[in-house]
Amino acid sequence: MELHIILIFMIFAAIMAVEIKDLISSVIALSAAGLGLCLAFLILKAPNLAITQLVVEILCVIVLIRGTINKDLPLVKDGRWLFNTIATLFSLAVLLLFSYLALKELPNFGAPLMRVSQEYISTGLEKTGSPNLVTAVALNFRGYDALAEAAIIFTAIIGTLAIARKIGKKDEE
Amino acid sequence: MKNKEPGMSLIVKTITRFTVGLVLVYGIFITLQGHVSPGGGFAGGIIITLAFIQLMLAFGQDEVLRKLNQEKGLLLAGIGAILFLVIASRIFLKPQQHSFVAEKHFQLLSAGFLSLSEIAIALMVAAGLFVIFLTLVLLIEEEEKEKK
Numbered sequence: 001m002e003l004h005i006i007l008i009f010m011i012f013a014a015i016m017a018v019e020i021k022d023l024i025s026s027v028i029a030l031s032a033a034g035l036g037l038c039l040a041f042l043i044l045k046a047p048n049l050a051i052t053q054l055v056v057e058i059l060c061v062i063v064l065i066r067g068t069i070n071k072d073l074p075l076v077k078d079g080r081w082l083f084n085t086i087a088t089l090f091s092l093a094v095l096l097l098f099s100y101l102a103l104k105e106l107p108n109f110g111a112p113l114m115r116v117s118q119e120y121i122s123t124g125l126e127k128t129g130s131p132n133l134v135t136a137v138a139l140n141f142r143g144y145d146a147l148a149e150a151a152i153i154f155t156a157i158i159g160t161l162a163i164a165r166k167i168g169k170k171d172e173e
Numbered sequence: 174m175k176n177k178e179p180g181m182s183l184i185v186k187t188i189t190r191f192t193v194g195l196v197l198v199y200g201i202f203i204t205l206q207g208h209v210s211p212g213g214g215f216a217g218g219i220i221i222t223l224a225f226i227q228l229m230l231a232f233g234q235d236e237v238l239r240k241l242n243q244e245k246g247l248l249l250a251g252i253g254a255i256l257f258l259v260i261a262s263r264i265f266l267k268p269q270q271h272s273f274v275a276e277k278h279f280q281l282l283s284a285g286f287l288s289l290s291e292i293a294i295a296l297m298v299a300a301g302l303f304v305i306f307l308t309l310v311l312l313i314e315e316e317e318k319e320k321k
Contacts, residue, residue, distance in 0.1 A: 128208075128287060129287070131209055131279055132207065132210065134211070135287060139287050139290050140286075143261055147261045150297060153301065154250065154297060154301065157247075157301035160309075161243075161304065
């Protein structure tokens with residue numbers, strides 16, 4: 001159910017991204033579609049891929065916004081160094097405090113074996129016949145991840161060919 | 174000494190004749206042994222691509238383009254992608270059945286579908302990355318020709 005809502009949202013966002021005249025609005029609609037894709041990956045239980053999608057999406061949006069804005073964004077520096085310093089120190093302090101509180105709660109490295117990984121380690125060899133558990137997890141238990149990573153690589157290949165091809169290239173004169 | 178043939182010198186060509194086969198076999202080994210030892214389709218595919226790139230650097234591009242041009246490479250990459258899709262959907266449709274998993278582990282033919290998907294991934298990665306390399310090289314050469 002949630003998946004269908006997200007898919008419909010993504011379709012609308014993609015249509016908006018194509019149709020809108022304003023470039024920045026188009027980029028933001030595109031990033032909304034990417035965020036929907038990330039959520040869809042989470043619902044399909046491919047968290048690894050969702051993280052990758054989110055990070056790549058952020059990078060792409062930064063590059064695209066930087067590419068679509070012609071002039072530099074205004075950056076006001078003068079006359080408020082006191083406020084800037086206090087704000088920076090305050091946010092640093094908040095960040096450090098919360099990371100201290102959060103990191104204190106983390107368990108030791110590999111300490112409690114989680115239920116899922118316990119299952120993988122104890123039954124992975126019998127179920128998949130692969131002594132290399134990394135391969136067993138990557139291609140069998142987490143097969144969706146591998147499938148979508150292969151799709152990403154294939155898309156990258158096709159994209160490179162589409163950009164660097166000879167046919168369809170127009171002369172600039 | 175003038176070298177009219179395309180590619181590098183005679184020494185490089187002779188050594189390449191010996192080593193290309195080894196590199197290719199090592200890539201295939203990494204691919205096929207992905208379920209026993211570290212490795213797998215992505216790494217093996219890239220090693221196979223490196224063998225082709227070595228061939229291209231040593232003998233010039235015409236020698237390689239006669240064997241594997243862009244259309245063939247793209248076709249191979251597409252075949253690999255579709256193969257992996259078919260194998261993967263076979264696993265996802267019936268997740269409980271991992272048929273033809275052999276009794277003996279630690280052998281080449283012991284992991285069933287894992288080996289098949291490794292081969293498909295390796296085919297896709299090798300052909301695709303080589304096509305990217307080929308395209309970029311041809312593009313650069315063309316721009317240099319246009320400048321002259």
